[in-house]
Amino acid sequence: MGLGANPAMLSFWRKMTPQERRAAKTGYLALSPWMVGFAVFFAYPILATFYFSLTQWTLVDQPVWIGLDNYVRMFTRDPLFVSSLKATTLFVVLSLPLKLVLGLMLALLLNLKIPGMNVFRTVFFIPAVISGVAVSLMWIWFLNPDTGVVNTLLHYVGVQGPYWFWDLNWALPSVAIMSIWKVGGAAIIYLAGLQNIPAHLYEAAEIDGAGKWRRFWRVTLPLLTPTLFFQLIIELIDAFKIFTEAYVITKGGPLKATYFFLYYFYEEAFRNYNMGYASALALFLLVVIMGCTVFVYRTSGRWVFYEN
Amino acid sequence: MKRDFKKCVTFASLLMLLLLSIGGVGAQDPVTITWWTLASAESPEPAIRAVIEAFEAEHPNIKVDVTIMTESAYGDLMNTTLGAGEGAPDVAYFWETPWLPHALDITDRLEADPDLSRDDYFEHYFNTRAVWNDRVIGLPFTVGANFVMYNKDIFDEEGIDYPTADWTPWDFIEIAKALTDPDKRRWGGDRPRGPFRAVFKNIGATNPYSDDSTTVEGYLNGPESVEAYTWLWDLVDSGATPTPADIEVLGTEGTGPVDLFIAGRLAMATLNNGHMITARNAGVNFGVVPEPHVPGKDRYVHGWALTSSIWKETEHPDEAYEFLSFWVGPEGQRINMEIGALVPSLPSVLAEYPDADTDYFQGFMQVLDAKQTAEWRAAHPCWRGAVIRAVSDAWDLIMLGEIERDEVQATLDAMVAPGQAALDECVPRLGG
Numbered sequence: 001m002g003l004g005a006n007p008a009m010l011s012f013w014r015k016m017t018p019q020e021r022r023a024a025k026t027g028y029l030a031l032s033p034w035m036v037g038f039a040v041f042f043a044y045p046i047l048a049t050f051y052f053s054l055t056q057w058t059l060v061d062q063p064v065w066i067g068l069d070n071y072v073r074m075f076t077r078d079p080l081f082v083s084s085l086k087a088t089t090l091f092v093v094l095s096l097p098l099k100l101v102l103g104l105m106l107a108l109l110l111n112l113k114i115p116g117m118n119v120f121r122t123v124f125f126i127p128a129v130i131s132g133v134a135v136s137l138m139w140i141w142f143l144n145p146d147t148g149v150v151n152t153l154l155h156y157v158g159v160q161g162p163y164w165f166w167d168l169n170w171a172l173p174s175v176a177i178m179s180i181w182k183v184g185g186a187a188i189i190y191l192a193g194l195q196n197i198p199a200h201l202y203e204a205a206e207i208d209g210a211g212k213w214r215r216f217w218r219v220t221l222p223l224l225t226p227t228l229f230f231q232l233i234i235e236l237i238d239a240f241k242i243f244t245e246a247y248v249i250t251k252g253g254p255l256k257a258t259y260f261f262l263y264y265f266y267e268e269a270f271r272n273y274n275m276g277y278a279s280a281l282a283l284f285l286l287v288v289i290m291g292c293t294v295f296v297y298r299t300s301g302r303w304v305f306y307e308n
Numbered sequence: 309m310k311r312d313f314k315k316c317v318t319f320a321s322l323l324m325l326l327l328l329s330i331g332g333v334g335a336q337d338p339v340t341i342t343w344w345t346l347a348s349a350e351s352p353e354p355a356i357r358a359v360i361e362a363f364e365a366e367h368p369n370i371k372v373d374v375t376i377m378t379e380s381a382y383g384d385l386m387n388t389t390l391g392a393g394e395g396a397p398d399v400a401y402f403w404e405t406p407w408l409p410h411a412l413d414i415t416d417r418l419e420a421d422p423d424l425s426r427d428d429y430f431e432h433y434f435n436t437r438a439v440w441n442d443r444v445i446g447l448p449f450t451v452g453a454n455f456v457m458y459n460k461d462i463f464d465e466e467g468i469d470y471p472t473a474d475w476t477p478w479d480f481i482e483i484a485k486a487l488t489d490p491d492k493r494r495w496g497g498d499r500p501r502g503p504f505r506a507v508f509k510n511i512g513a514t515n516p517y518s519d520d521s522t523t524v525e526g527y528l529n530g531p532e533s534v535e536a537y538t539w540l541w542d543l544v545d546s547g548a549t550p551t552p553a554d555i556e557v558l559g560t561e562g563t564g565p566v567d568l569f570i571a572g573r574l575a576m577a578t579l580n581n582g583h584m585i586t587a588r589n590a591g592v593n594f595g596v597v598p599e600p601h602v603p604g605k606d607r608y609v610h611g612w613a614l615t616s617s618i619w620k621e622t623e624h625p626d627e628a629y630e631f632l633s634f635w636v637g638p639e640g641q642r643i644n645m646e647i648g649a650l651v652p653s654l655p656s657v658l659a660e661y662p663d664a665d666t667d668y669f670q671g672f673m674q675v676l677d678a679k680q681t682a683e684w685r686a687a688h689p690c691w692r693g694a695v696i697r698a699v700s701d702a703w704d705l706i707m708l709g710e711i712e713r714d715e716v717q718a719t720l721d722a723m724v725a726p727g728q729a730a731l732d733e734c735v736p737r738l739g740g
Contacts, residue, residue: 060391080698249556
């Protein structure tokens with residue numbers, strides 16, 4: 001039964017005044033570009049991905065229906081799925097707190113009222129808009145074991161620097177360190193949050209004898225939690241989507257230490273022409289990210305403070 | 309009277325038909341075929357245009373509508389058009405395995421061609437790049453190969469004889485050690501860039517799994533394979549080679565350590581014919597020798613060519629073949645060689661190459677008749693994307709110096725299960 005034949009809808013429609021009907025039509029007309037865009041560019045690809053995940057498909061041939069085989073393989077007999085999930089989870093656990101904390105610290109510094117602050121804000125924001133490939137190439141040179149800036153400085157203080165991206169134990173932390181470089185983007189969001197905190201709250205706290213630390217813990221942090229909540233979700237999604245660094249620098253190595261989930265997806269889809277399995281991997285990642293987001297959202301009631 | 313009238317009408321009708329058919333032939337539009345290609349140093353855009361101009365001059369009834377694109381766009385468009393079954397070009401490169409079933413079988417056309425035959429091409433390049441499932445599905449455009457380039461000045465300085473074609477992989481390690489000089493920040497040689505390429509096969513480690521694509525046990529961890537991986541362990545342990553990190557940060561992205569070689573920091577390097585020209589232009593005094601090999605075993609080379617094919621759904625197969633055989637035949641490849649830097653896949657045209665008389669080019673030509681590592685790989689599409697990736701930990705462990713020499717066998721044994729799982733998954737999808 002079509003929507004137009006729904007008796008409740010029809011009755012609702014009939015009860016509307018001609019003016020309300022015109023307004024409703026205008027509203028739907030205004031919405032239609034977005035609805036068409038959503039249907040064509042989001043809903044259809046997601047549904048198609050679900051269909052392809054139930055097929056064996058090399059991209060240039062007709063998909064062959066195989067039911068849940070791709071999912072059975074993923075969960076029961078694919079060591080690379082486990083490796084890639086492990087590497088990605090480790091990266092998320094390592095990079096997410098670092099980015100949240102350092103972003104906040106940087107925002108606090110950028111919120112100081114000192115001359116030339118706009119220049120600092122611009123400088124710290126620039127890495128956020130530079131192409132990931134360019135950033136990766138630059139970091140290859142920064143962390144060059146032989147002639148890189150980092151190891152050269154370490155050498156001056158008597159420390160033998162590691163092989164960074166090419167060291168089994170350091171490859172993943174190196175990528176995590178590299179991700180911090182783009183923390184300026186998060187800092188700008190925090191900064192907007194910081195500047196929205198009413199000055200009178202600080203004045204009141206100061207009058208009550210609160211020091212800098214107390215003001216930070218009792219005023220700044222609680223009122224910044226909506227921004228933190230937003231950043232946590234954005235950074236969480238971003239961290240799960242780590243790809244460029246593995247593609248450009250490490251190729252997933254050494255010993256699959258940086259064999260991230262999206263890199264595995266890419267190899268399956270575009271190198272191994274296993275588009276059906278890649279679709280299953282993509283959907284799994286969607287579910288994981290959605291699950292984490294829902295979890296964060298559900299817990300937000302306990303720690304996010306809205307002034308109103 | 310009535311009969312005369314009928315005769316007149318019949319005659320007039322026949323005359324009209326005749327005139328129309330003559331007029332039709334005279335005004336027939338030329339057939340236009342579509343060609344997708346890439347511009348490169350070997351085949352730059354002026355060479356592509358010159359090929360079309362020469363072809364159209366010879367074939368006035370065929371026009372070529374060329375689209376020159378980037379590699380990534382090319383791959384995307386080929387995938388989508390072949391997948392959709394419409395919109396693909398009449399003539400194009402077919403370099404991905406899943407594209408090959410969509411290429412036209414030209415076996416009969418080539419056999420009937422009085423001007424071109426498969427014997428005109430380097431045998432092993434033709435067999436690996438133009439034949440698929442025992443059918444000729446294209447022609448090999450250009451050839452490339454890996455070989456060892458050595459810096460003659462460094463050899464002279466150290467008083468070491470130049471390597472010759474009969475050297476073994478263990479000779480390579482000994483020479484590399486002798487040429488290594490930490491004070492000059494110089495390594496003697498480089499490391500292979502993957503297993504089961506030329507040196508591995510020259511040692512006798514033929515394949516990572518059985519010919520019938522059913523078994524990994526006894527192949528990946530068989531005695532010859534263990535010997536090849538152990539040779540790699542010895543090479544890494546010698547300290548005479550740059551690490552993957554050194555190559556990554558000091559070498560040229562994705563093309564081998566030609567920069568280190570030109571800078572004199574690598575005395576020997578496994579490079580290719582493009583690098584040979586780069587080194588020549590940089591003024592390096594170098595020689596070329598095939599990759600080392602064990603006496604009594606087959607000699608292999610890691611080579612490549614571009615499979616150039618006709619889309620099997622083309623509406624103009626005859627015209628498309630005319631163009632393909634011109635472009636990848638002697639005339640087209642000669643034009644590319646003269647205007648670009650193409651190394652032709654036809655020995656008769658390669659003999660005209662500007663550097664053909666030099667020692668290093670003669671060294672390069674030695675390797676073109678060797679067996680190709682791709683001979684087995686071309687028939688086994690699961691080897692790289694699936695199996696080699698699944699067992700790559702063995703390679704990484706040796707490269708990182710994480711295992712001892714006597715652990716090579718056990719390490720390969722441990723890789724059999726993941727390799728077998730990858731093979732079992734892949735074969736039903738891509739074939740054996």
